[in-house]
Amino acid sequence: MRMGVIGSGMVGQRLAADLARLGHEVVVGTRDPGKLEGFVAEHPGVRAATNAGAAAFGEMILLATRWEGTREALDLAGEENLNGKTLVDITNPLDFSGGRPALALGWNTSAGEQVQGWIPGARVVKALNIVTADAMLNPRTFVGGEPDMFIAGNDAAAKGEVTRLLEGVGWGVVDLGDITMSRYIEPLALIWITHAANSGWTKRDHAFKLLNR
């Protein structure tokens, strides 16, 4: 599948590398594609382009930007390159201004809803925002069974595509409903981050699982 990754930081690079390893064709979008020369050279199957180039290339788009740069990155990607496409929103609206991580927004809105509002024609699916980057496409590395990924979005077909990708690498997928359910998924990222911060960042390898009985 042709994958466009918007965001070329640690998360975007790791996703691009893992998607290529899984056999997808990947283009990473960035302001300055030249900066990714070394990364691209080390990862056959990954190319670098502008955000618009990555968005135009991808059949599926993965949004892996810092929250504060998300809107601009989507503007650069171009609505016309995103309309109709499945857009996996991995962002977390983090606010570090208080000295410890908090949500910059929530309760009656969410990053997922904001992104869907900015690109109404995209089929936004909230997913993958509740684990560290190198676990996103490597959930089988967790001990104690299959971890679960909570997803949300308005388009059933788009959620189906994302579910196939996630289940294919070993996630259990729990579809919570429409994109407003991002309000309840994004706080999980704060639990993840707070648990990591409380450990002095020695704990970075946790994922959520729903147990049953």
Next chain:
Amino acid sequence: MRMGVIGSGMVGQRLAADLARLGHEVVVGTRDPGKLEGFVAEHPGVRAATNAGAAAFGEMILLATRWEGTREALDLAGEENLNGKTLVDITNPLDFSGGRPALALGWNTSAGEQVQGWIPGARVVKALNIVTADAMLNPRTFVGGEPDMFIAGNDAAAKGEVTRLLEGVGWGVVDLGDITMSRYIEPLALIWITHAANSGWTKRDHAFKLLNR
């Protein structure tokens, strides 16, 4: 230990029964103690009283009220009967007015913070709000290992008491920090409820676990 349970609905009754089974002395507080005659007769070790009676009796208080009745229940319990005590806040600020469950408040506040604000002298610990009542003190019934309970509160000693109670019955306990961390724990209840509602309420037996690697 002497336990005071505030709230005599399904959750309060189940907690009282399970606490008595564990060997604690339990008083359940309610507006009309006479209504609990049958329940009390079937559960040796449990007595019924007013909220003030239950609060005065308990060394530890478990708050298991519907959110909309919580403030009044605490007023009836009486600040003087709660000051200095560990108060386990099991409430979830639910709003069903939109046709599906939502949080009545969140993001920059939480039920846990509201409760702590109403009774500043109590040592409030958010806990147990993310599973169904009959699992709260029976976590060993889940399949796939020890589920985890996320807790939050300002008082380390109170969290220690709650941790001993929870670990004693089989929870892993993850202390996220002060009572403001309730902002991230209460959304988990909405994930629980939404997952149950999406299944037509056939799924009511799930709990969260943190996997590691």
